[in-house]
Amino acid sequence: MNLRSVGLGFRVMGRWEEPQIHQMPEIRLWIHLMDLTSDDRHKMQLDPKYVPTPTVNNRLSSWFSFPLGAELV
Numbered sequence: 758m759n760l761r762s763v764g765l766g767f768r769v770m771g772r773w774e775e776p777q778i779h780q781m782p783e784i785r786l787w788i789h790l791m792d793l794t795s796d797d798r799h800k801m802q803l804d805p806k807y808v809p810t811p812t813v814n815n816r817l818s819s820w821f822s823f824p825l826g827a828e829l830v
Contacts (some may be wrong), residue, residue: 785822
């Protein structure tokens, strides 16, 4: 079936990157910031034994990479 014949269309966008033969193996690390809901914050103020459920805020997540064998100090 031809998608255009039924009025459907699509666009695929992307970028091809050639593999770098001389590129060193690396590790990619993600940092995810966690957040508490306002409801959790309120319950924590009322009850010191309350255990909140943090959530990951993907909009604030970031990553970095470094070569294998490198040390973080």
